[in-house]
Amino acid sequence: xxxxxxxxxxxxxxxxxxxxxxxxxxxxxxxxxxxxxxxxxxxxxxxxxxxxxxxxxxxxxxxxxxxxxxxxxxxxxxxxxxxxxxxxxxxxxxxxxxxxxxxxxxxxxxxxxxxxxxxxxxxxxxxxxxxxxxxxxxxxxxxxxxxxxxxxxxxxxxxxxxxxxxxxxxxxxxxxxxxxxxxxxxxxxxxxxxxxxxxxxxxxxxxxxxxxxxxxxxxxxxxxxxxxxxxxxxxxxxxxxxxxxxx
Amino acid sequence: xxxxxxxxxxxxxxxxxxxxxxxxxxxxxxxxxxxxxxxxxxxxxxxxxxxxxxxxxxxxxxxxxxxxxxxxxxxxxxxxxxxxxxxxxxxxxxxxxxxxxxxxxxxxxxxxxxxxxxxxxxxxxxxxxxxxxxxxxxxxxxxxxxxxxxxxxxxxxxxxxxxxxxxxxxxxxxxxxxxxxxxxxxxxxxxxxxxxxxxxxxxxxxxxxxxxxxxxxxxxxxxxxxxxxxxxxxxxxxxxxxxxxxxxx
Numbered sequence: 025x026x027x028x029x030x031x032x033x034x035x036x037x038x039x040x041x042x043x044x045x046x047x048x049x050x051x052x053x054x055x056x057x058x059x060x061x062x063x064x065x066x067x068x069x070x071x072x073x074x075x076x077x078x079x080x081x082x083x084x085x086x087x088x089x090x091x092x093x094x095x096x097x098x099x100x101x102x103x104x105x106x107x108x109x110x111x112x113x114x115x116x117x118x119x120x121x122x123x124x125x126x127x128x129x130x131x132x133x134x135x136x137x138x139x140x141x142x143x144x145x146x147x148x149x150x151x152x153x154x155x156x157x158x159x160x161x162x163x164x165x166x167x168x169x170x171x172x173x174x175x176x177x178x179x180x181x182x183x184x185x186x187x188x189x190x191x192x193x194x195x196x197x198x199x200x201x202x203x204x205x206x207x208x209x210x211x212x213x214x215x216x217x218x219x220x221x222x223x224x225x226x227x228x229x230x231x232x233x234x235x236x237x238x239x240x241x242x243x244x245x246x247x248x249x250x251x252x253x254x255x256x257x258x259x260x261x262x263x264x265x266x267x268x269x270x271x
Numbered sequence: 272x273x274x275x276x277x278x279x280x281x282x283x284x285x286x287x288x289x290x291x292x293x294x295x296x297x298x299x300x301x302x303x304x305x306x307x308x309x310x311x312x313x314x315x316x317x318x319x320x321x322x323x324x325x326x327x328x329x330x331x332x333x334x335x336x337x338x339x340x341x342x343x344x345x346x347x348x349x350x351x352x353x354x355x356x357x358x359x360x361x362x363x364x365x366x367x368x369x370x371x372x373x374x375x376x377x378x379x380x381x382x383x384x385x386x387x388x389x390x391x392x393x394x395x396x397x398x399x400x401x402x403x404x405x406x407x408x409x410x411x412x413x414x415x416x417x418x419x420x421x422x423x424x425x426x427x428x429x430x431x432x433x434x435x436x437x438x439x440x441x442x443x444x445x446x447x448x449x450x451x452x453x454x455x456x457x458x459x460x461x462x463x464x465x466x467x468x469x470x471x472x473x474x475x476x477x478x479x480x481x482x483x484x485x486x487x488x489x490x491x492x493x494x495x496x497x498x499x500x501x502x503x504x505x506x507x508x509x510x511x512x513x514x515x516x517x518x519x520x
Binding site: 025034040070072074119196207236238263268 | 272273274277278280281282283284285286287289292293316317318319320321366367368372373376377380381382383384385386387388389442443444445446448449450452453454455456458460483484485486489509510511512516517
């Protein structure tokens with residue numbers, strides 16, 4: 025392969041790039057978001073400076089992604105810490121687990137989504153919207169929510185606001201000598217967001233301590249509640265908000 | 272988390288880094304390498320300039336068992352390696368790799384540019400047959416079989432250890448957050464502290480099944496040269512840039 029074609033590749037490997045160029049459109053992307061109160065000192069320890077703590081509430085989210093352009097069909101679990109950056113309310117993505125290489129590697133390499141390989145599942149079991157996460161053979165998290173108890177609610181502005189917030193990731197890529205090559209806070213804003221359905225209701229969350237999947241490091245003090253959201257949306261490229269290597 | 276602590280992190284995520292700082296030590300790392308001859312034009316297309324593929328059009332299809340890998344754990348890998356030259360120096364270019372463990376996928380891609388994807392390789396002894404399989408997205412894409420320890424390598428263990436110090440090379444591509452290329456390099460590394468505990472040569476066969484996202488079969492098999500099976504301890508250190516596509520012309 026010629027040098028100019030090498031530079032034009034979207035990703036490794038040369039013979040079958042793991043992910044194509046973005047942006048990436050998602051159809052029928054479904055969320056289960058369980059918000060809870062936790063220990064603010066742990067939030068402070070988990071949030072990279074210069075992001076600022078805005079409260080004691082965080083969330084664990086399950087995502088079912090049946091149709092992601094370039095990525096396929098997969099599921100994810102994430103832990104989100106609301107925070108502020110230069111006065112703007114943002115969502116810091118602290119942990120994320122997926123079961124599919126293109127979003128795992130593309131997520132890490134493009135935006136710095138902190139993804140590891142885990143088996144997330146989001147499904148309706150009888151009367152219960154159920155999210156589970158298995159990591160390295162163990163069940164680490166179970167989230168449950170009542171199924172569409174507020175079926176006739178028309179106003180989805182709260183869910184729209186939540187998914188329109190700037191997401192922030194800490195992108196770390198080492199250089200070949202082990203020193204940091206990229207150390208940035210990255211900002212991402214979903215585009216062309218359509219809320220196709222949104223429900224809220226009672227929820228519960230249990231997390232097992234696990235060293236390589238440490239969701240439980242942000243312990244549950246009190247459950248706030250659950251949200252179920254079905255969307256179409258586009259994941260575009262991001263922008264650098266803060267560069268730790270800039271002098 | 273303070274800025275100076277962030278710069279000390281080996282990897283994402285900050286709260287539980289996928290992989291620690293290297294180097295990485297592998298104990299009882301076991302290889303089966305089946306060498307075959309392929310089509311020279313297809314081989315040329317699969318190798319990025321300025322690397323030159325070997326003139327004999329040889330490809331090495333590998334299975335590797337890694338039961339004890341510092342920082343990474345216990346996993347299995349399978350992939351395609353192409354002997355090449357760079358400015359006349361012989362080296363091994365890794366073209367495709369498939370494995371079942373996330374830290375070595377992420378570390379492999381992010382540090383050295385190993386072209387790794389998640390898949391389910393298996394490397395086992397089934398009665399009289401050393402057997403490698405690779406399943407990608409639920410489908411069998413490679414089957415390698417080798418007779419079990421038919422003869423010791425006539426070159427001996429020291430020669431095998433020396434051959435493993437040969438420079439290995441990857442094409443490392445990491446995009447910037449706007450999608451433009453941020454890192455686009457040929458990187459080189461050399462294994463160190465190598466002990467070979469056994470090395471055997473035996474007849475082998477290999478079947479590669481066409482698959483768009485695991486395209487080992489894009490380098491078709493014209494003739495099987497033979498199989499090599501060896502067991503080793505080794506260290507994988509950091510590497511160096513051999514060629515930078517964004518800077519070098």
